[in-house]
Each structure stands twice: as C-alpha cells, then as structure tokens.
Amino acid sequence: xTTLHLPPQYRADAGSHPxxxxxxxxxxxxxxxxxxxxxxxxxxxxxxxxxxxxxxxHPGDDDLTQDRGGEAVxxxxxxHGQVRDSDGRAVPSTLLEVWxxxxxxxxxxxxxxxxxxxxxxxxxxxxxxxxxxxxxxxxTIKPGAYPWKNHANAxxxxxxxxxxxxxxxxxxxxxxxxxxxxxxxxxxPIYLSTPEAARSRLVSAYDHSATVEEWALGFRFDIxxxxxxxxxxxxxxxxxxxxx
Amino acid sequence: MxxxxxxPSRTTHSWTTPSQTIGPFFHAALPWADGSDVDPDGDVTxxxxxxxxxxxxxxxxxxxxxxxxxxxxxxxxxxGGSSFRGFGRCPADATGTAVFRTVKPGxxxxxxxxxxxxxxxxxxxxxxLLHRVVTRLYFPDEAAANATDPVLLSLGxxxxxxxxxxxxxxxxxDVHLQGAAETPFFAV
Numbered sequence: 001x002t003t004l005h006l007p008p009q010y011r012a013d014a015g016s017h018p019x020x021x022x023x024x025x026x027x028x029x030x031x032x033x034x035x036x037x038x039x040x041x042x043x044x045x046x047x048x049x050x051x052x053x054x055x056x057x058h059p060g061d062d063d064l065t066q067d068r069g070g071e072a073v074x075x076x077x078x079x080h081g082q083v084r085d086s087d088g089r090a091v092p093s094t095l096l097e098v099w100x101x102x103x104x105x106x107x108x109x110x111x112x113x114x115x116x117x118x119x120x121x122x123x124x125x126x127x128x129x130x131x132x133x134x135x136x137x138x139x140t141i142k143p144g145a146y147p148w149k150n151h152a153n154a155x156x157x158x159x160x161x162x163x164x165x166x167x168x169x170x171x172x173x174x175x176x177x178x179x180x181x182x183x184x185x186x187x188x189p190i191y192l193s194t195p196e197a198a199r200s201r202l203v204s205a206y207d208h209s210a211t212v213e214e215w216a217l218g219f220r221f222d223i224x225x226x227x228x229x230x231x232x233x234x235x236x237x238x239x240x241x242x243x244x
Numbered sequence: 245m246x247x248x249x250x251x252p253s254r255t256t257h258s259w260t261t262p263s264q265t266i267g268p269f270f271h272a273a274l275p276w277a278d279g280s281d282v283d284p285d286g287d288v289t290x291x292x293x294x295x296x297x298x299x300x301x302x303x304x305x306x307x308x309x310x311x312x313x314x315x316x317x318x319x320x321x322x323x324g325g326s327s328f329r330g331f332g333r334c335p336a337d338a339t340g341t342a343v344f345r346t347v348k349p350g351x352x353x354x355x356x357x358x359x360x361x362x363x364x365x366x367x368x369x370x371x372x373l374l375h376r377v378v379t380r381l382y383f384p385d386e387a388a389a390n391a392t393d394p395v396l397l398s399l400g401x402x403x404x405x406x407x408x409x410x411x412x413x414x415x416x417x418d419v420h421l422q423g424a425a426e427t428p429f430f431a432v
Contacts, residue, residue: 013260018374025265027372030297031421033429038399040378040430044352045365048320050310050331056276086258099273107269125273161267163274167320169310169365170432174376176264193374194262201261223261 013086013226016198024189026150042170047228049168052095054129061127064098064140072122074103074141076216079204083134083164085171087227090134097163098126098138105144105158114146139216145184157184157191164225171225178203179219263375268304270369271335275306279333282309282346289414290344290381294336294368297422301340305370308333309344309381311363316350336370348383354394361389361396368419377429381417382407402428 020032040046065072079098083091101107101124104116108123122141130136143158159176166172178191180203185191194202201224210218266274278284290309294302309332317324334342352360364381382390384407390396396403405427408415419427 016260017263020374020377022374025372025374027265028374029372030300031302031370031372033377033426034297034422035426035428037429037431040380040395040432042432043354043360044318044323045310045312045360045363046432048310048318048323048330050329051320052331084258086260088258097273099270101269108272109269112269123272161264161270161273163266172308172367172376173261173263174266174369175261190265190374194264198259198262201259202264224258226260227257 015195016201018193018195022189022193024151025193026189046169049171050165051093051167052165053093056095057127057129062138064100064122064124064126064138067121067123070121072102072141073119074122074144076139077142078137078139078210078212078216078218079160079177079221080135080137080207080210080218081204081220081222083130083136083166083223083225085166085225085227089228090130090132091164091166091171091225092130092132092134094130094134094165094167096128096130096136098140098160100124100140100143100160101146103141103144105146105156116144116146142179142217145182150189151187154187155184157182157188162221162223164223166225166228168228171228173223173225175223176202177221180204180206265371265374266306266369268371270306274333275335276333280342280344282311282329282332282344284345286346288346288348290332290346290364290408291341291411291414291416292344292366292381292419293339293341293416294370294419294421295340295423297420297426299423301336301338302370302421303336303338303340305336305340305342305368306333307336307342308367308369309346310365310367311346312349312352314347314350316352351389358394359389359392361386361393363393363395366417366419368421370421373421377421378432379419379427379429380406381415383415384408384410399428 102119102122106116126138164173204219204221207218207220294305313326313328317326319326332344349362367376408417
C-alpha cells in the first residue's frame with residue numbers, strides 16, 4: 001500500500017452546495033453518483049485553470065436588451081455585483097456568462113416547448129469580464145417564471161443562470177441567481193436542494209443605488225468562488241457549519 | 245506550489261455561492277464555435293460519452309476539458325508558460341458524446357518526486373446534476389506511467405475506469421454517472 005504525502009488541501013465548503021442526490025428534483029435520480037467522491041489532491045492541473053479573456057467578449061455582450069435592431073420586451077434591469085473567492089480576494093478579469101428565459105418565461109431554445117411568445121429581440125445570452133476589483137455589470141430584462149414537469153403544478157422561480165471560471169480548475173462554478181421574495185421558492189426543488197442556511201446566497205438584493213431613474217431597476221448579486229489559499233483542512237469546519 | 249501570499253483566517257473566510265444545475269437550455273450561451281478545438285491542429289481526437297444509471301445516453305450534457313500541453317505546461321501563471329489553450333468545451337450530441345481535437349498532454353510533476361501520468365481533467369454538467377462532477381481521462385498507451393500515477397493508485401481496482409480506449413485517430417472514454425460501471429468522481 002503506497003502512502004502518499006499529499007499537498008495542502010483546500011476548504012471544500014460542502015455545507016454550501018446541494019447534494020447530487022436530491023430526490024425531489026427528479027432528474028437527479030439516474031444521474032447522481034452513488035459512490036463517495038474520491039479525494040483529488042490539488043496538483044498542477046487543479047491549481048491552474050482556463051484564463052479566458054477579452055477575446056471571448058464582444059462590445060454589447062453585457063446588454064441583453066438590444067438584439068437584431070430592436071429592444072427586448074419586459075422590465076429592464078441592471079444586475080451587478082462583485083466576484084470574490086472564499087479567502088476574501090477579488091477575482092479580476094474572469095469570464096462571466098449568463099443565460100435566461102425571456103419576460104414570458106421562455107428560452108430561445110428549440111427544445112423549450114412552453115408556449116409563451118418568443119421575443120425576436122431577446123436571445124437571453126450575455127457575457128462580460130470582471131474588472132480589476134472583480135466587479136461585473138450587465139443590463140437585461142427580468143425573466144419570467146415558467147412551468148416544468150417535475151411535479152404537479154411545478155414552476156421555476158424567475159432566475160438567471162451564471163457561469164464563472166475563476167483562476168483555477170477548482171473555482172469553476174455554475175449557479176443561478178434568483179430574485180428577492182419570489183413566491184415560487186416554496187415548491188422549487190432546485191432552489192430547495194441547497195442547504196437552508198446557504199439559500200440566501202442564491203438570491204439577489206434589490207439595489208436602489210443601481211436603479212437608473214426612469215430606465216431600469218437594479219439588483220445586486222455578489223458571488224463567492226472557492227478559495228485558492230493553502231488553507232489547511234479543518235474537519236470541524238468542513239460540513240454543516242455556516243457562520244455567515 | 246502556489247505563490248499566494250496570505251493564509252486566510254477564519255474571520256475573513258466567506259462561504260461559497262452554491263452550485264446549481266446547468267439545466268437543459270445552455271446551448272445558446274455556452275458552446276463556442278471553436279470550443280471543441282483545444283488545438284485545431286492537434287493530432288488526437290478525444291471522445292467522451294456520458295451515460296446515466298440506466299445506461300441511457302445523456303444527450304443534454306456539457307463536457308469541459310483542461311489539460312497540459314505536450315510538454316506538461318499550462319497557459320497559466322502557475323503553469324510553466326505555454327500558449328496552448330488547454331481548455332475544451334463541447335455539448336454532447338444525440339449519442340451523448342462530446343468530441344475534442346487536441347494533443348496528448350505530457351506528464352506532470354507532483355510532490356515528493358512523484359510524476360503524474362498524462363491526463364485530462366474532465367467536468368461534466370447536465371440537467372439533473374446540481375453540481376458538476378469531475379473525473380480524469382488517462383491514456384491506454386501509458387501503461388508504465390499509469391502504474392505509478394498517484395491518482396490512479398488511489399483508486400485501486402477502479403483505476404481502469406479512467407483509462408480511455410484507443411480508437412482510430414484518438415481515444416474514447418465512457419463516463420457512467422451511476423450504475424454498475426459508475427465512474428470514479430473526485431471532490432476537488
């Protein structure tokens with residue numbers, strides 16, 4: 001039996017994330033691994049990661065409301081925030097991608113059969129880079145809720161999907177931003193799959209300081225990625241604790 | 245190994261934003277025209293096929309790859325200097341398969357004089373996956389290096405599930421999310 005001297009481990013923050021096996025979200029049933037995840041010590045492949053830069057973002061990608069010569073229908077909103085890592089450091093110059101349904105709750109996707117009208121001026125796709133302080137900002141319209149077939153009378157709360165890379169393989173994150181006080185939370189198994197203490201981190205805050213007079217409402221959504229510091233593994237802080 | 249200067253204290257620590265599923269409707273946003281071309285002039289094709297616990301093809305998966313160049317370097321400040329993109333992103337097709345054009349990575353140094361056998365890190369996203377799952381692809385023509393790779397050694401008799409099959413023009417790996425042939429997945 002080989003005994004390895006492993007490199008430093010990093011705080012995994014398991015208490016923040018949904019279980020892969022979340023039966024109320026039926027699609028997890030045949031897709032969640034049943035064996036415990038194996039430890040992958042963070043070596044060179046995991047400490048590095050894709051640094052995708054300005055060549056992935058084009059002018060206007062941060063404004064989802066203008067497309068094909070017209071303006072999207074719906075409540076115009078500004079969404080902004082700061083991306084940090086769990087060690088408190090800002091994450092600069094990282095690619096942030098978003099996608100969402102239109103104001104009627106329909107995606108511009110061939111497989112979305114919800115018969116809300118498609119908006120010819122809304123693709124629901126945006127991109128930007130965070131600035132030197134990890135800040136981002138884009139303009140869009142508030143997405144609608146939509147029904148799905150997970151359970152009887154199932155509706156997804158309004159949400160915007162986010163994709164972030166960070167600066168190492170371990171920091172990759174796909175998440176969803178929700179809106180404050182959404183009445184659909186109580187029945188949504190995707191939102192509810194998140195440990196209760198962590199759910200508030202998925203919900204944006206109405207931000208009057210970002211609201212633009214006579215033009216758009218403002219929402220703030222700060223995002224925290226995995227840390228990159230050499231934090232020793234501390235088992236008493238690892239699972240289930242949450243002191244935020 | 246890392247040049248980060250500070251050790252964070254508990255008081256500065258923030259809890260992370262929870263992961264959520266990518267859902268089925270990411271296709272307008274995430275795939276890129278060149279996403280499959282980790283190296284458009286590469287001489288190796290990697291095909292990764294994703295299956296669920298019933299053996300059904302996961303046709304709404306997104307597969308991402310991250311790998312070193314042929315010399316074991318990454319395009320990253322901590323990666324030894326390389327202009328090789330190293331990153332691939334490809335949605336699964338109707339056969340649950342993502343296809344990448346690339347080069348075979350070189351071996352990588354690890355702690356205590358260990359050497360990591362050539363490998364590619366894989367992230368799998370899909371509807372029904374509330375968090376990505378992470379695994380690795382190893383190469384079947386690296387038997388000697390694979391036999392001493394610290395990650396494969398840690399997997400014992402499951403190590404073979406991460407070793408791709410040689411096919412014409414490249415390599416193929418089946419990723420089983422669940423079931424008797426379940427792929428070993430990693431906490432990172």
